[in-house]
Amino acid sequence: MKVVCEVLGKISTSLARASAVIVVLLCIGLVVSLLTSVFFRYVVGQALSWPEEISLILFTWLVLLAGSLGVHEKFHVRLTIVTGRLPRSLRLILERLTTVAIGAFGIILIYSGFDLVQRTAEHLTPTLRLSLDWLNYAAPVCGALICLHALAELVKPGKEIIKP
Amino acid sequence: MSAASWVLTLGFLFLVVLGVPIAFAIGITSVVALWMLDIDLIVLAQRVIAGTQSFPLLAIPGFILAGDLMSSGGLSARLMHVADRMVRHVTGGMGMVSVLSSMFFACLSGSAPATTATIGKIMIPEMEKRGYSRRFATSLAVSVGPLGQIIPPSIPFIVWGVIAEQSISKLFLAGVIPGIIDGLAYMFICYWIARRLGIGRLPRATVNEFLKALYDGKWALFAPILILGGIYGGVFTPTEAAVVAVVYGLLTGLLIYRGLKFKELGALFLTSMRTTAMVMFIIGMASVFGWLLAYERVPDKLVGFILSISDNKIVILLLLNLTLLLIGAVMDNLAVMVILGGLLMKLGVQLGIDPIQLGPIIVINFAVGMETPPLGYSLFVGSAISGLSIEEITKGMLPFFFADVGMLMLVTFVPWVTLWLPNLILG
Numbered sequence: 001m002k003v004v005c006e007v008l009g010k011i012s013t014s015l016a017r018a019s020a021v022i023v024v025l026l027c028i029g030l031v032v033s034l035l036t037s038v039f040f041r042y043v044v045g046q047a048l049s050w051p052e053e054i055s056l057i058l059f060t061w062l063v064l065l066a067g068s069l070g071v072h073e074k075f076h077v078r079l080t081i082v083t084g085r086l087p088r089s090l091r092l093i094l095e096r097l098t099t100v101a102i103g104a105f106g107i108i109l110i111y112s113g114f115d116l117v118q119r120t121a122e123h124l125t126p127t128l129r130l131s132l133d134w135l136n137y138a139a140p141v142c143g144a145l146i147c148l149h150a151l152a153e154l155v156k157p158g159k160e161i162i163k164p
Numbered sequence: 165m166s167a168a169s170w171v172l173t174l175g176f177l178f179l180v181v182l183g184v185p186i187a188f189a190i191g192i193t194s195v196v197a198l199w200m201l202d203i204d205l206i207v208l209a210q211r212v213i214a215g216t217q218s219f220p221l222l223a224i225p226g227f228i229l230a231g232d233l234m235s236s237g238g239l240s241a242r243l244m245h246v247a248d249r250m251v252r253h254v255t256g257g258m259g260m261v262s263v264l265s266s267m268f269f270a271c272l273s274g275s276a277p278a279t280t281a282t283i284g285k286i287m288i289p290e291m292e293k294r295g296y297s298r299r300f301a302t303s304l305a306v307s308v309g310p311l312g313q314i315i316p317p318s319i320p321f322i323v324w325g326v327i328a329e330q331s332i333s334k335l336f337l338a339g340v341i342p343g344i345i346d347g348l349a350y351m352f353i354c355y356w357i358a359r360r361l362g363i364g365r366l367p368r369a370t371v372n373e374f375l376k377a378l379y380d381g382k383w384a385l386f387a388p389i390l391i392l393g394g395i396y397g398g399v400f401t402p403t404e405a406a407v408v409a410v411v412y413g414l415l416t417g418l419l420i421y422r423g424l425k426f427k428e429l430g431a432l433f434l435t436s437m438r439t440t441a442m443v444m445f446i447i448g449m450a451s452v453f454g455w456l457l458a459y460e461r462v463p464d465k466l467v468g469f470i471l472s473i474s475d476n477k478i479v480i481l482l483l484l485n486l487t488l489l490l491i492g493a494v495m496d497n498l499a500v501m502v503i504l505g506g507l508l509m510k511l512g513v514q515l516g517i518d519p520i521q522l523g524p525i526i527v528i529n530f531a532v533g534m535e536t537p538p539l540g541y542s543l544f545v546g547s548a549i550s551g552l553s554i555e556e557i558t559k560g561m562l563p564f565f566f567a568d569v570g571m572l573m574l575v576t577f578v579p580w581v582t583l584w585l586p587n588l589i590l591g
Contacts, residue, residue: 023441024433030225034407042399052219059225060216063448066441067187075438076185076445077496081538081554083183098184105192112209119206135217139209 005155012152015145016072019065026062030055049127057125057135064138068145071102071153092158103150109143168197169460172453177494186496186539187442190449197456208452215451215502216444219403220326224274224443226406227317229436230413231273234387235282236432237417237424242381243268244286249377251351253368258294259304259354262287266308267347270315271388272409274322276534277541278439279312280305284549295363302550303560307350309542310531310568315343316392320527322402323447323498327505328519332402333395334590335523338582342528342575349567357563383416396589443498450502463507470511477515481576484511485529489569492533493540500530524575524582532568535561 037051070076083091116136123132153161172193179189191208198205234240247264251257266283273279284305291301313320316336325332369377378385391409394400400408417424424432457463474480491500501508512522534542537554547554574581 020434023437024430027225027229027433027437030222031229031407031410034222034226034403035411038400038404038407041404055222056217056219059222060213062225062437063216063441063444064212066437067445067448070185070187070438070441070445073438075442076187077442077539077541078183078185079180079539080183082181094182098182098188101179101184101192102188105188105195108195108205109191109208109212112205112207115204115206116209116213136209136213139213 001155005152005157008148008152008155012072012149015148016069019069019145023062023066023069026058026065030058030062033058053125053127053130057130060135061138064142065145068142068149071106071146071149088162088164092162095161096154099150099153103147103154106143106145106147106150110140110147111143113137113139113141113143166460168200168456169462171197171200172456172460172462176453180494186499187446187449190446190453190499194449194452194456198452201456201459203459207455211452211455212448215448218326220322220332220401221444221447223317223322223332223403223406224319225437225440226403226410227274227319227322228278228439228443229433230391230406230409231269231275231278231282232432232436232439233410233413233417233424234272234384235269235278237413238421239272239384239387239413239416239423240265240269240282241286241423242377242384242421244283245377246381246385249369249374252366254355255365256351256354256356256358256363257366258287258291258296258363259300259358260351262291262301262304263308263311263347263350263354266311267315267343268385268388270312270343271317271392273312274317274319275439276309276312276531277545280309280542280545281549283308284546288550294366295361296358297560298550299552299556299560300357302546302552302557303564304350304354305549306535306540306542306546306557307561307564307568308347309545310528310534311343311347313531313534314339314346314524314528316340316395317402317406318527319443320497320501320530321523323501324505324523324527327501328509328523330519330523331590334520334586335527336392336395336402337586337589338520338524339527340585341581342524342571345574345581346567346571349571350564353563353567383420387412387416446496446499447502450499453499454503454505457503458506463504463510466507467510467514471514478577480515485525485572485576488526488529489532489536489572492530493536494538495533496539497530497533501526518579518583520586521575521579521582525572528568528572528575532565532572535568536565 033051033055037048040046040048120132176189176193244265248261251260251264262283266279269279269282288301288305292298316339321335322332325335391405395405534540537558546557
């Protein structure tokens with residue numbers, strides 16, 4: 001069990017690190033792409049249509065990757081005013097159940113996302129004629145990351161979740 | 165109501181109270197409802213992705229990043245110096261400096277928690293030094309947060325503009341006068357409290373001191389002119405203005421005020437993107453939830469129910485404000501806008517409210533929700549900075565809350581307050 005916990009923890013942490021780096025790159029990409037559009041519209045005097053398409057694809061990936069990072073870092077907003085008053089044992093149970101629910105949600109997002117990818121595989125984006133796969137894979141990837149981070153959290157011993 | 169509607173309402177509340185993160189509480193209840201209604205699960209991935217595929221929403225990461233860059237880069241500190249030289253000599257001056265600084269900062273930032281964080285970190289200790297209680301200083305920093313999203317640019321106005329298909333530029337302008345009224349009301353409260361506590365005044369800044377602060381702050385003061393002037397001069401769309409603001413924040417922070425270090429930019433970008441993800445992940449999930457409510461025709465039923473309560477427009481509007489304040493207190497404001505957007509627009513049409521007035525009614529009610537417990541992001545930030553409990557800060561917030569309610573009444577019942585400026589500038 002201890003080995004499983006360590007291995008999963010390491011995988012989860014490295015994936016989170018990789019996601020963080022990619023998120024920063026996506027953010028830079030987003031700024032550059034939007035700037036290109038501004039530059040061409042106002043300086044060159046020619047409106048481009050591709051930056052909008054690229055920006056939106058980058059944005060969806062950014063949101064979903066950073067969202068999955070939030071499961072690892074636990075930065076998603078939650079209400080603690082009620083649970084904070086409960087005894088530790090009860091809090092721990094609720095914490096475990098929440099993690100299970102988040103993991104299950106991740107699995108459903110993988111399933112739903114793959115379905116979407118398969119059913120829209122033939123579709124192309126309007127301007128750049130890219131396959132919609134470039135966009136839609138964000139959903140199952142996000143689901144898989146959520147699921148993995150939740151799993152790593154679940155095998156952690158209780159004393160690491162809430163300090164006694 | 166159908167069983168699925170119960171899951172979407174009570175089931176959702178239950179999960180939130182048990183401490184499930186709000187984004188996931190929305191997502192999980194939506195999945196259960198999809199399954200109960202026998203709807204293809206593909207809708208989940210489809211709606212989550214569609215919820216992020218909107219060009220105007222790209223202004224959100226832009227303004228979050230620009231606000232963080234300008235805050236770390238040293239622009240916000242310059243704005244505070246200018247505010248300090250302007251009002252510190254009045255009774256309650258230090259409090260007024262907080263209010264005025266936050267109004268300046270609101271012209272760069274579109275977020276309530278970011279405004280509370282920027283102002284609170286500097287002003288709470290400063291005010292304590294001048295003899296104010298930590299409770300009052302923190303309550304003030306929490307209360308000025310919502311000004312960040314009432315005064316343009318504003319993240320909730322961007323989201324509402326996308327939902328209601330209204331001009332974001334017009335909505336931005338509709339928030340200006342309410343923001344100024346609220347700020348003035350806060351300053352009056354600072355005056356009144358300082359007089360009651362007998363807190364002494366600071367010496368008036370000399371003309372030279374004032375001019376020096378103005379000169380030092382010229383790059384910071386030019387930022388709102390660039391951002392808002394660009395939008396209203398018809399040069400930029402809000403999304404373009406946001407990205408221009410990012411570049412401006414980068415250049416001034418790196419080259420002029422030197423508050424930014426090139427090495428630390430990656431970490432700063434990541435922090436801003438975490439905030440973006442917190443906001444956008446909830447919006448993505450909420451778009452599944454909102455789709456389901458519409459599918460179940462809940463908005464139609466609720467509008468019918470609300471209109472059956474009374475024929476009197478004033479009663480309905482008062483009820484609307486009360487409901488929005490209560491929802492804003494317990495829920496994430498952007499999620500509610502996405503979920504209840506359809507309902508609120510239908511109600512607005514039935515009541516004959518101009519959509520540019522309806523936007524501020526909704527956005528400002530929810531902005532107040534940023535400072536009210538149990539779920540208020542500005543409140544959480546204020547508590548984190550000062551170390552005071554939510555309960556403690558809430559007690560100190562009452563006078564400010566009353567000022568907000570007064571301002572809301574003006575916004576709701578005096579159309580001029582919101583409509584005059586957009587009509588004047590954009591016709």
